[in-house]
Amino acid sequence: MAFTTLTFFLFTAVVIAVYYLFPVKKYQWLILLAADYVFYLYAGYKFAVFILFTTVTIYLAAIRIESLKLRSKEKIKAEGKSWSREEKKAYKAGVKKKEKTILALALIANFGILVFLKYSNFLAGGINQILGHTADGGPLPMLKLFLPLGISFYTFQAAGYLIDVSRGAVKAERNLLKFALFISFFPQIVQGPISSFGQLAAQLTAEHKPEFIRFKLGLELILWGYFKKLVIADRAVIAINTVTADYTQYTGTTILAAGLLYALQLYADFSAGIDISRGIAQILGIDMVQNFRRPYFATSINDYWRRWHITLGAWMKNYIFNPIAISKLFLGWSKKMKQSGFGKTAAGAHIARVLPTSISSVIVFLVVGLWHGANSKYIAFGLWNGGIIMFSILLKPVFDKMCTALRIRTESFGWRVFRIIRTFILVLVGYYFDIAPGFYGAMDMMRRTLVDQRLSLGKTEIAGLGLGKADFLILAIGMLIMFVISIMEEKNQIDTPGELLERRSFAVRFAVIAITVLMIAFWGIYGPGYDPADFVYMQF
Amino acid sequence: MEELMAILEEIRPDVDFETEKFLVKDGILDSFDIISLVGALNEEYDIEIQPVDLVPENFNSAEAILALVTRLQDE
Known part of the structure; x- marks a missing residue:
């Protein structure tokens, strides 16, 4: 039921009417849930299995993680006083490990389905080519797969919720039907915006008057x-x-x-x-939440990604970029470099400081590229964007010096227009990867x-x-x-x-x-x- | 507080951390500055700032940052 069809128009009108005419306001949200599933099943009943799987597994995992948290808190409260600092630490670490195992299992299962449906043919083709065959003529068969409607969007939204619960940022939803509504809200399931539980969920189940x-x-x-x-x-x-x-x-x-x-x-x-x-x-x-804020007025690629598909960018930042950039590994590298001889020079100190952010940016954009599709051209698209951001972070002091030396008034309107045009050209190069038949096609x-x-x-x-x-x-x-x-x-x-x-x-x-x-x-x-x-x- | 001010000034010498109260909201600190800051704070105060702590409220002012550091030291 595409948004541009008369069926969708009538469907939405009926949903809105029933939603507001429904006499028991407390259960108004059930109308939305029913509408979601009518909308979803209309796209194909086979799909429903996948969204139900995600709904149930993430729902259960979140409750399990939260009960572990609550139980450990109670135990520490009851018995913690008699424990030494080390004992307390060891106990907390043990609970954390259990929580992380559940989180990992749920994420692997859900992203596993997404990766399998979306990328298995791409991977099989790649392996066939490595083995010296054509992509679809090697030992690994090409499977006839279909993508359930909105699978990337609802998987990301569900995964974000589970990570938030494990971080203690939101409370686990105890009502399965309310959770199902958060995962399947029909206006957004097809193409987003990817919403966070904290921002959206309570609104969905609240009572609303026209x-x-x-x-x-x-x-x-x-x-x-x-x-x-x-x-x-x-x-x-x-x-x-x-x-x-x-x-x-x-x-x-x-x-x-x-x-x-x-x-x-x-x-x-x-x-x-x-x-x-x-x-x-x-x-x-x-x-x-808003998903676009005049992206072609961006003054840098970094700015573009804060204006374009904002909710995907926010998701990536929150759940991939931040954890990688502040991981012990990355901050450790940065520290080591700072202490080395190279780190004592001005350039070295700068590079050491921005190393975690620049590498994390490339990783994030590689994922963004892959998110767009299973094709080497999308990997190139991701690396192009991530590479420019890395380049601009690493060379920022050089660019700043150049601006001073050339006496460019960086606050001026003309400079801003220049930056907007320059950014648009860089974005346009990225789009070539999108419309080309493949990586070499884009280059050509x-x-x-x-x-x-x-x-x-x-x-x-x-x-x-x-x-x-x-x-x-x-x-x-x-x-x-x-x-x-x-x-x-x-x-x-x-x-x-x-x-x-x-x-x-x-x-x-x-x-x-x-x-x-x-x-x-x-x-x-x-x-x-x-x-x-x-x-x-x-x-x- | 003085120690914290020194760290902040090393990362962004151009910002007046004593008066600015909306460092993140007003876009004075970007996510790259915050990551650098996390590295410095972890090292200086022997704490472990977690991804969940990376919200604007914790980085909007020098006071907020100090509160975050104190909370994590107590844990």
């Missing part, structure tokens, strides 16, 4: 999402698909145009999906972009990519609208166009909404005979 302002802002957000998806993303994708089907047929000019269109499409598409999710949640009385596409710029031929080619002049005009208008809204949001530090509209008069609000509806109606790509493009992030 509020006019939430309906208004929620509907405006949904409308904005449909505009970005149907008018911009699903139009741009037509030209992109034509080029990527066989990029060797095209000049570097056209390949570059496809890359730029992809930057537009990916942002419009993914942020549209998130806006629709957040809008529906808002109507249901639930605030979900970059080479062609650099050496094969032929404007007039490119212009003719672009005209033949399946989009007419009117389509390009609509894309340009759409992009301009997104750009202007982004600037206004950035200026006012506001994250949705609806909140911007709130400050305007009724006439302006009415006109803007009416025009948006008309643009979607006339320019949106939908209707009979048209197969709506899946959201880009749906198959993760």
Whole structure:
């Protein structure tokens, strides 16, 4: 049930109506849970086994870990006074070990399923190639696997919860049905945002009354999402698909145009999906975290990842980057280097200081790359991003000195624009890995972009990519609208166009909404005979 | 406190740690600074800062950092 179908629209309308009309407010949340499973089973009943497995195993593991914690606390309270400091320490370590074993088993089981379904063919192909065969013609067979809907998203969300419980940051949920709701909330299950238990869970099960302002802002957000998806993303994708089907047929000019269109499409598409999710949640009385904050205004790759797919970045930071960077191993390396002869020099001291963060960044982005898919091009995508971040941390003193020597006013508007453009180019290189058929394809596409710029031929080619002049005009208008809204949001530090509209008069609000509806109606790509493009992030 | 100030100043000499009260919230300290700080604090005070301790509230001001250190020393 894709977000762009009439079925989904009707389904959501019915859910909202039943949710608010349900007489026993205390059990209102059960309507959401029922809706989640209707939504999920509609995608395929086979899938339900996987999400149920994750729900039950993580639910039980969390309770077990928490009971161990509670029991050990009580024991220390009761008998601790008669223990020596060492005895207490040893007892605590013993409990911690048990907790960690349960945590590890639950995480391995759940990520094991994800890795198996998503990466086993990639790994088997790689091993076949190492053994001197073709990827699909070696001793290891290629399996016909399917990915359950939203498996990456709910697995990450569930794993985050379990780690939080083991850290003592949140209390374990004792009600299985309430926990099942946290894992399966239908607006977010397909493509996120990946939410933390502490932020989302209590809201899901609280009692909610219909509020006019939430309906208004929620509907405006949904409308904005449909505009970005149907008018911009699903139009741009037509030209992109034509080029990527066989990029060797095209000049570097056209390949570059496809890359730029992809930057537009990916942002419009993914942020549209998130806006629709957040809008529906808002109507249901639930605030979900923001996933995008004008990513193309980022002034560095590091900044880009704080603005793009924010919830994935936050997850990675919280559960992978931080534990690795402050591990005894990494901090130990840093300390050793500091004490060495090299560490006594200015450059050495800096490198020793930033060593844990820079290596952890590369590891995290390797994981982010793999998260995007089982293909060497995604590993390259991850290393490209992680490598730039590492490079920028290590060389920061050099860059700072260069700025001083060149008398660059780093606070100036011009310098900021320069940094934004530079960052966008680096991001665009990363996108080439996304749209290319493979790693070598991406390299070849970059080479062609650099050496094969032929404007007039490119212009003719672009005209033949399946989009007419009117389509390009609509894309340009759409992009301009997104750009202007982004600037206004950035200026006012506001994250949705609806909140911007709130400050305007009724006439302006009415006109803007009416025009948006008309643009979607006339320019949106939908209707009979048209197969709506899946959201880009749906198959993760 | 003086000891802590010396550590903080070594990591970010450009920041006035006596007056800033929202070091993380205002983006004065980024995650890279905090990791460096964790290394220095662990070593100086013989504590083990855990991932769960890496929340803005623990690093927003010199006082908050000192409170974190004191709590971990007592454990």
